[in-house]
Amino acid sequence: MASNVDHYRNNPLIHRDRRLGSSPSAWVRSFACEDLKPLIVCRGPIRKEAMDVFAEMGITHVGILLSEKDSIVYANALAPELRQLANHDRVHRVPDYTGATKEERVERMNQIVQIALDNGYDSIFAGYGFMAEDEEFVATVERAGLKFIGPNSTTQARAGKKDEAKRTALEVKVSVTPGVNDVAARTLLAKHRTRKQLLALVEAEGLACDAKVLADEKVELPVLAEHVLQASYARGLDLFTIDELGAQVQVEVAEMFRKYPRSRVRLKAIGGGGGKGQRILGASLLTAKAADEKAVAAAAAEAPAMVREVLSEVKATGVGDNKNVLIELNIEQTRHNEIQLLGNGEWCVSLGGRDCSLQMHEQKLLEVSVTQEALAATIARAANNGKTARAKALAVDLEILKRMEDDAARFGQAVGLDSASTFECIVDRDRYYFMEVNTRIQVEHRVSELCYSLEFANPDDPSDTFVVESLVEAMALLARHKKRLPKPRRIPRFGAAVEARLNATDASLSPHAGGVIRYWSKPIEGEIRDDQGISMPNPDTRMFMRYKVAGAYDSNIALLLTKGDRRLESYKHMARVLARMELRGTTLATNMEFHYGLVNWFLGQSVNAKPTTRFVVPYLTLVGMLKDEANKLDTAYAFAEMKKHYAKLMATENPGDAAAQKAMTDVLDRKVTLLTRVIDRFLDDPHLFAGWLSMNRRHYRIENGKLLWIRNPLGVLNDAYAYLNMAFHPRRPASQVMWEHDHELLTKSLRFYVALRERFGLKREEYYKLNEILQKEEPQDGFDAETWTRIRSAHLGYEAGNELLGLLFMVAESVRFFDFKVEDDLEVTIPEHLHDPELQARMKKVLCPPPATKADELVAPFGGMFYRQEAPGRPPFVEEGQHFEKGQPLYIIEVMKMFNTVRAPFSGTIEKVLMQGADGTVVQKGQPLFKITPDEKFVPVDPKAVERERRTRTQKHLEGVLMTFAEKFTTVEPVRFEEPEEEVAWAGVEAV
The missing domain is CATH 3.30.470.20 (ATP-grasp fold, B domain)
Incomplete structure (x- = not known):
């Protein structure tokens, strides 16, 4: 593959300059975009990327839209892009990007279009935010005679709305997630149950329905109801209330729980995206043995409130808004895969996949490329290394990827995709289900860009080509030249x-x-x-x-x-x-x-x-357990106890030798900061701790309750400093790196063992052999008796105290950290206790303790916009004088686009509402919101009891790492359970 990449990088016949107008080829020049004049109406990294790409394409008439929430409400958050935009007449301001209500949203759409018309822009680029997937906004842009750099309004309607997309997927034989796609139509039918009643409604409201549909008695009632609803949306009319919708959703959700016992159900607003407008119900049913009717009813009863939440998040609560909500089976053991698509309305190509399973609250965190070439190569390596289970598991992924890419391209053609979009799927072992289409560029689009570029060839002369490596560039090309662009060929760039x-x-x-x-x-x-x-x-x-x-x-x-x-x-x-x-x-x-x-x-x-x-929530819970146990460790006490332990050992081994005992004490004192700074850093930050533990899991073994070192702990210590980016550097602040005297001590120790290893012809992983040699009293390999005695003494001194590092592994063992693991078939085993909601909630507080508060106050757990009620026009969750129960909703804080319902941590009574401002008022973390009287008095924590517990726990862990000299130098042969290519060394100098 490398030679293929080099061919395309170095071939002078291929035009790679984004200024296509500079090509010597007339055919390539015909696709120039220098005359495009885009207004960028998005924010964040995609705005900056679009500005850079457009500049590289030779596009000079570019403007950006700036929200006052970016630059005025938050005065220090001035858009940094302004530093590279020389002409500030090209910066246009609006109160916000979408408006809080339907009326404001329509006003903003028209305002954006007017800004474009007044300032000479001919196109709109909406990136991956705000109105990028808004069919109405795209249609408004198109009606004004402007180009939309993204899928057209027809594609937005057919693919962007989740219910329409699922209907299209079924038409083109793509598997979909089980569930209910037409709950809005079912709500309407619950009020108007017959054809006669529906027709009467059409006449009474004067709805503009298709006469042929109304007259055709073969049209099924749900289809007719959907047709009537579409007419009501066009009219700006509601045919049912949100309460009626919520009641129908509750009925459907209860039926889903009965049909799929021990499952959860997901609600999705059809216009959501990026994690917005989604909620999951039924956590309490996951462990139920059967569909208990009381439990089902209780779980389904949450649905109406969640319907309001999802509609509020996507701003679909206005009169005439399409309020349909998808009700889907939440497939628990699923991976989230997506296929990058690009089309021009006639052809559609896929650009490989991305695994986006590592997410939380529907927000993706880590995304990785998945391509057919990379999977095939990995399968071959696994097979060659004898990893048959791994090769088989990856082969399944390869077959699924091929199917997803084929189905995605077929779907794209079916909806006339004429720009970039993403075909999103959930993968369950050897099956996959279509989930939705994002009719926009994705946040993670560059993952695919790095794996593939696109070669466009002249149909009349295949050697006359140009290559596109940016999806933003491809979108601009499509907006400018549409169906003139020939179907491209994808070219592998990087493997992953x-x-x-x-x-x-x-x-x-x-x-x-x-x-x-x-x-x-x-x-x-x-x-x-x-x-x-x-x-x-x-x-x-x-x-x-x-x-x-x-x-x-x-x-x-x-x-x-x-x-x-x-x-x-x-x-x-x-x-x-x-x-x-x-x-x-x-x-x-x-x-x-x-x-x-x-x-x-x-x-x-x-x-x-x-x-x-x-994966992420149980992983976070495990990391929280690490932190909870780490909080119970007292490093200073541990070091002092270790010194006492060595004093007893020296008194036993060298009775009456005060000089030897003092020498050992001096050695340990010299190591105090070298050892404890790293240990304290890990105990302080459990995320760094978790990664380090995983990287070092093969370097020790527990036998009979004792920790035995497989690798020299000095090498582990050296790598730990590098891992923490604390390796010694003379020009970095001493507070951030290893101190100079510790660096000298560690370097001297490492060189000692490297020299010995070379002398005895041993490999790095053969520390156990070197340790075995150094236990022998008779001189080895030609050393004289005096030198050998000094070498063995040095070995004892260099290794003394290093076992304290083993406390970190004892903490891991105490929380069964390594039970959370990857199996031979690449499936991840998650211990069942990490799915416990109570444990998850408790560990969340350990990772981020709630703000300090008085016993008679409730404070904001984080900053954001405060709402006392579920939705406009609804009563407050709680009033003064009202008693509340543990788990009862108290208020909502909107932050980072998400509505977070905050529930009571205990039961009590609201004495006074301290937040008297209007809904939407910004609150800060720790700000008092309510004066309360709790039902139970809080018992203050005794600091002496805490200190006693820490010492007890520390002493228990020390028992596993402190040994006699004979035990300390027991040889332990390593167990190899990963191929060498999976190892990552962090050593600043050669590791021991």
Whole structure:
């Protein structure tokens, strides 16, 4: 494949310059886009990417739309793109991008179109946000005579609306998720049960229905009801209330629970996207033995409130809005795969897949490429290495990918796709189900760009070609030239790519808006960072400009991408990117440490693992358990106890030798910071800890309750400093790196063992053999007696105290960390207890403790817009004087596009409502909201009891790592359970 890539990179006959107008070929020049004049009406990384791509294409008349929520409400969040836009007349402001109501949304659509017409723009680029999938907005753009750089309004209607897309999928023989697609029609039929009643409704309301449909008695009632509903939407009329819709959804959900026992059900607003407008019901039924009617009724009773929530999130609560909601079986053990599509209305090509299973709250976190070429190569390697279970599992994925790509392209042609879109699927072992189509470019589109480019060839002269590597460029080409573009051929670029979404979230992955970025290190070699220009320096001073993470729209700060010839290389490079990245600020929280830990967890297990969409929450719960146990460890106490232990050993081994005993004490004192700084860093950040544990799981063994080292702990320690990006560097602040005297001590120790290893002809992994040799009293390999004695003494000194590092493994063992693992067939085993909702909630609080509060107050758990009621016109959840029960909804906080219903952590009474502002008022984390009287008094924690528990737990873990000298140097032969190519070394110098 490398030679193929090199051919296309170096072939002078292929036009690669994005300024097609500069090509010597008349045919290529005919596809120039320099005359395109786009207005960019999106924000975030895609706005900056579009600006860059358009500039590279030679497009000069470009404008951007700026929301006041970007630049005025949050004064320090000025769009950084303004630093590269020389003509500020091309910056156009609106209050926000979509408006809060249907009326405001229509007003904004017309305002955007008018801005384009008044300022000479001929096209609109909406990226992957706001109105990019809004059929009405696209139709408004088209009616004004403007080009929409994206799928046309007809395609938006057929593919963008989830119910229509599922109907189309069924027509073209694509498997879909079981469920109900027409609950709105069923709601209407619950009020008007017969054809006669429906026809009377049409006449009474004066609806413009097709006379042929009305007259045809063969048309089934649900189809007729849907036809009537479409006419009501066009008229701007509601034929049922949201309460009536919620009641019908409740009926359908209950029936789904009966039909599929021990399953959950997903509600999806048809206009949702990016995680918005979706809720899952029925968690309590997962463990039920049968469809208990009381449990079913209780679970289904949540549906009406959730219907209001999903409609509110997608702003579909206005009169005349299409309020249809999909009711789907939530397939629990599923992977989320998607196929990148590109079409011109006549042809449609697929550009491989992406695995987006690593997500939380329907928000994707880590996305990785899935291509036929890469899978075939990985299958061959696995087969050659004797990994038959792995090869078989990957072969299943290859067959599914081929089917998905074929079905996706067929679907794209069926809906007349004329731009970029994504065919989204859920994969359940050897089956897949179509889920929805995103009629826009995706956040993760560059994952596919890095794997494939597109070659367009002249039909009359196949040697006359040009290559497109950017999907944004392809969308502009399609908007400008439509059906003139010939069907392209996809060309492999890199073997694999991975993208991590750097978001403003805390350690529990809850939204954390409002922080200020004060410093961000420059990208390292090979890092692709799409950050909407935050890293761009001030053009005058070349200094970094502070940036406030506004959070009015979404939590994303940047998209981090890496690539490689294989998935393993792309993961390794991502690990290096995250290790070297420094991001500092005020009240700033990001998921960077989560990503670093997660990427290394897979590197330590297998990068070809098959995690499902249920992976992240149990993983977070396990990481929370690590932190909970880490909080009970007292490192200073552990070191002091270790010194006492060594004193007893020396007194036993060398009775009366005060000099030897003092020498050992001095050795241990010299190591105190070398050992404890790393240990404390891991105990403080469980995400870093989790990744490190996975990478080092083969370096020790537990036998009879004792931890035995397989690899020299000095080598593990050295790698730990590199893993934490704390390796010694004379120009970095001492607080951030290994201290110089510790560096000298560790380097001297490492060189000692490297020299011995070379002397005895041993490999790095043969520490056990070296240890066995050094236990012998007789001189070895020609050493004289005096030198051999000094070597053995040095060995004892260099190894003394290193077992303290084993406390980290004892913490892992105590929470059964390694029970969460990847099997030989690449399936991920998740211990059942990690699915316990109560444990999950408790560990979430461990990862991110709630803000300090008084016993008689309830405070905001995070910042955002505060709402006391479920929806406009509804009563508040709670009033003054009202008693509330544990788990009862108290209020809603909207942050990063998502509505978060906050429930009571205990029962009590509302004494006073402290938040008297209007709904939508912004609150800060920790801000008091209610004065309350809890039903039970809180018992304050005794700090002495906490300290006693920490020492007890520390002592218990020490019992597993502290041994006699004979036990300490017991040889342990390594067990190889991964092929060498899966190993990743972090050592700054040669590892021991």
